[in-house]
Amino acid sequence: MVAVKRVVDYAVKIRSGVETQNLKMSMNPFCEIAVEEALKIKEAGLAQEVVAVTIGPANCVDTLRTGLAMVADRGIHVEAARELVPLTVAKVLKRLVKVENPGLLILGKQAIDDDCNQMIAGLLGWPQGSFASKVVLEKEKQVATVDREVDGGLETLCLDLPAMITTDLRLNQPSYATLPNIMKAKSKPIKKYTPEELNVEIKYDLEVVQVTEPPKRKAGVILSSIDELIDKLKSEAHVI
Amino acid sequence: MASRLLLKNLSKRHLLCSAFASRSASTLVLAEHEGGSIKAQSLSAVVAANSISQDNSVSMLLAGSGSSLQQAAKRAATCHPSVSQVLVADSDKFEYPLAEPWAKLVQLVQQKGGYTHVIATSGSFGKNILPRAAALLDVSPVTDVVEINGAHQFVRPIYAGNALCTVRYTGSSPCMLTVRSTSFPVPPISANAKSDGAPISQVDLSTLDEDSIGKSRYIKLSSEDTERPDLGSARIVVTGGRALKSAENFKMIEKLAEKLGAAVGATRAAVDAGFVPNELQVGQTGKIVAPELYMAFGVSGAIQHLAGMKDSKVIVAVNKDADAPIFQVADYGLVGDLFEVIPELLEKLPEKK
Numbered sequence: 001m002v003a004v005k006r007v008v009d010y011a012v013k014i015r016s017g018v019e020t021q022n023l024k025m026s027m028n029p030f031c032e033i034a035v036e037e038a039l040k041i042k043e044a045g046l047a048q049e050v051v052a053v054t055i056g057p058a059n060c061v062d063t064l065r066t067g068l069a070m071v072a073d074r075g076i077h078v079e080a081a082r083e084l085v086p087l088t089v090a091k092v093l094k095r096l097v098k099v100e101n102p103g104l105l106i107l108g109k110q111a112i113d114d115d116c117n118q119m120i121a122g123l124l125g126w127p128q129g130s131f132a133s134k135v136v137l138e139k140e141k142q143v144a145t146v147d148r149e150v151d152g153g154l155e156t157l158c159l160d161l162p163a164m165i166t167t168d169l170r171l172n173q174p175s176y177a178t179l180p181n182i183m184k185a186k187s188k189p190i191k192k193y194t195p196e197e198l199n200v201e202i203k204y205d206l207e208v209v210q211v212t213e214p215p216k217r218k219a220g221v222i223l224s225s226i227d228e229l230i231d232k233l234k235s236e237a238h239v240i
Numbered sequence: 241m242a243s244r245l246l247l248k249n250l251s252k253r254h255l256l257c258s259a260f261a262s263r264s265a266s267t268l269v270l271a272e273h274e275g276g277s278i279k280a281q282s283l284s285a286v287v288a289a290n291s292i293s294q295d296n297s298v299s300m301l302l303a304g305s306g307s308s309l310q311q312a313a314k315r316a317a318t319c320h321p322s323v324s325q326v327l328v329a330d331s332d333k334f335e336y337p338l339a340e341p342w343a344k345l346v347q348l349v350q351q352k353g354g355y356t357h358v359i360a361t362s363g364s365f366g367k368n369i370l371p372r373a374a375a376l377l378d379v380s381p382v383t384d385v386v387e388i389n390g391a392h393q394f395v396r397p398i399y400a401g402n403a404l405c406t407v408r409y410t411g412s413s414p415c416m417l418t419v420r421s422t423s424f425p426v427p428p429i430s431a432n433a434k435s436d437g438a439p440i441s442q443v444d445l446s447t448l449d450e451d452s453i454g455k456s457r458y459i460k461l462s463s464e465d466t467e468r469p470d471l472g473s474a475r476i477v478v479t480g481g482r483a484l485k486s487a488e489n490f491k492m493i494e495k496l497a498e499k500l501g502a503a504v505g506a507t508r509a510a511v512d513a514g515f516v517p518n519e520l521q522v523g524q525t526g527k528i529v530a531p532e533l534y535m536a537f538g539v540s541g542a543i544q545h546l547a548g549m550k551d552s553k554v555i556v557a558v559n560k561d562a563d564a565p566i567f568q569v570a571d572y573g574l575v576g577d578l579f580e581v582i583p584e585l586l587e588k589l590p591e592k593k
């Protein structure tokens with residue numbers, strides 16, 4: 001099962017007030033990597049079916065269709081008008097996992113505005129391989145060996161399946177959906193749920209007070225020589 | 241007229257004071273240790289705890305096994321005057337900082353201790369463990385906090401740091417946070433600060449819920465052995481981008497870093513190209529750094545890279561392209577070929593004291 005999130009395109013420059021009405025929206029880059037990983041696993045014959053999931057308002061279906069065009073056989077859209085807090089998202093995904101019973105849950109490690117995906121693994125009691133840069137599945141042993149990018153370097157863990165993985169940038173290079181696949185995606189089934197139908201209580205324990213622009217740095221200067229640079233660093237900036 | 245105004249202000253302040261006094265906090269800090277010492281980033285979490293409330297008792301939680309754990313515990317007891325208690329979980333299960341046992345540990349300790357806040361720094365340890373623990377405790381965590389405005393209001397960057405979002409936590413205890421260590425610098429602690437040290441107690445693990453522990457096993461950690469200072473806390477960072485063209489050329493960056501006593505950083509492009517290992521990556525999805533001096537060579541200045549270093553005190557950029565975005569955040573820029581600039585710098589820079 002792969003979760004995909006519709007976010008402001010990562011290349012868009014955000015100004016204060018963050019009016020998202022007319023901004024270009026696309027699939028979160030980390031989710032694209034998650035989808036690509038699902039594709040690789042399916043192509044290797046290690047998965048029979050891939051289900052893509054998205055949670056949000058009606059326009060999230062676009063993102064789901066992209067997932068369907070890439071690899072997913074079926075889509076699930078949990079409709080929620082308002083942005084849900086991470087805990088509720090995790091609870092929704094948990095319910096879906098209980099319904100669908102996937103052997104592997106893949107999500108992006110972070111989105112443009114949050115990075116709480118580890119919560120789902122906690123609710124499910126599944127082992128987690130977060131910030132994965134390499135995933136090797138072994139079907140007979142029912143384990144996944146995951147290389148994770150951590151502060152100290154590259155950590156390798158062995159996880160019993162079913163497990164949850166969150167993708168880091170170096171896991172793979174997402175490919176583009178081909179036109180025939182995009183056409184086929186239009187007729188792939190998308191099942192709709194509401195959080196209520198899934199028996200998930202919508203709790204709001206986080207409230208956005210305001211969104212502001214960070215303080216701007218003072219403009220710098222272009223220097224003309226290395227001697228000048230060293231001098232400035234010594235006598236003006238006092239850093240060396 | 242003036243006196244009435246004064247009285248009004250005084251009564252407001254009185255109300256605020258009493259409200260503050262009755263709202264005492266207790267914070268659990270999830271700390272990391274290595275080789276018998278507490279990691280510098282974990283102390284930032286203690287500093288952050290101080291911003292939550294004036295009346296806040298801070299407990300540090302350490303987990304691991306053996307003598308290096310017990311040694312770290314002793315260090316933790318005197319690492320910061322705000323630490324009033326050190327909790328130690330000693331077991332083979334914690335030999336490596338895996339999320340599954342750690343989350344259960346936090347759940348156990350929280351259920352016994354009833355803390356109002358749980359904090360970890362937002363490195364790979366905190367980001368991996370805290371959200372999982374939050375799920376077990378049925379709360380939404382607030383991650384990557386750069387500013388604390390009281391017990392339940394926090395500021396965090398979004399959109400690669402292009403915007404700052406102020407959020408209020410309105411849920412039940414505990415309020416769980418990961419904080420950016422660069423936003424909560426640790427002041428130098430005087431030697432006499434805490435002579436006795438906080439009491440150390442062992443966590444009773446007999447009731448630790450075993451479910452899901454053991455389903456993940458640590459295999460190994462591949463890391464570069466280096467004498468360079470830790471990237472996350474170095475005073476000076478020298479970073480190279482893809483323009484270095486090869487791992488061999490990157491040695492120039494290392495030489496410069498050596499001369500300055502600096503840590504070495506890299507852009508995502510340089511890591512992707514295989515010039516350096518991933519732990520040197522600075523940026524939105526790598527490490528966030530805020531050194532006194534950040535020098536970027538052959539770095540274009542993509543938003544995602546800037547997100548990781550734009551809070552540095554002084555930024556120097558060297559790039560052949562005068563239009564490179566990096567010059568917009570640099571305090572001092574030099575338009576030139578790094579292959580000429582670096583050797584000249586190596587020649588002319590004073591030896592580090």
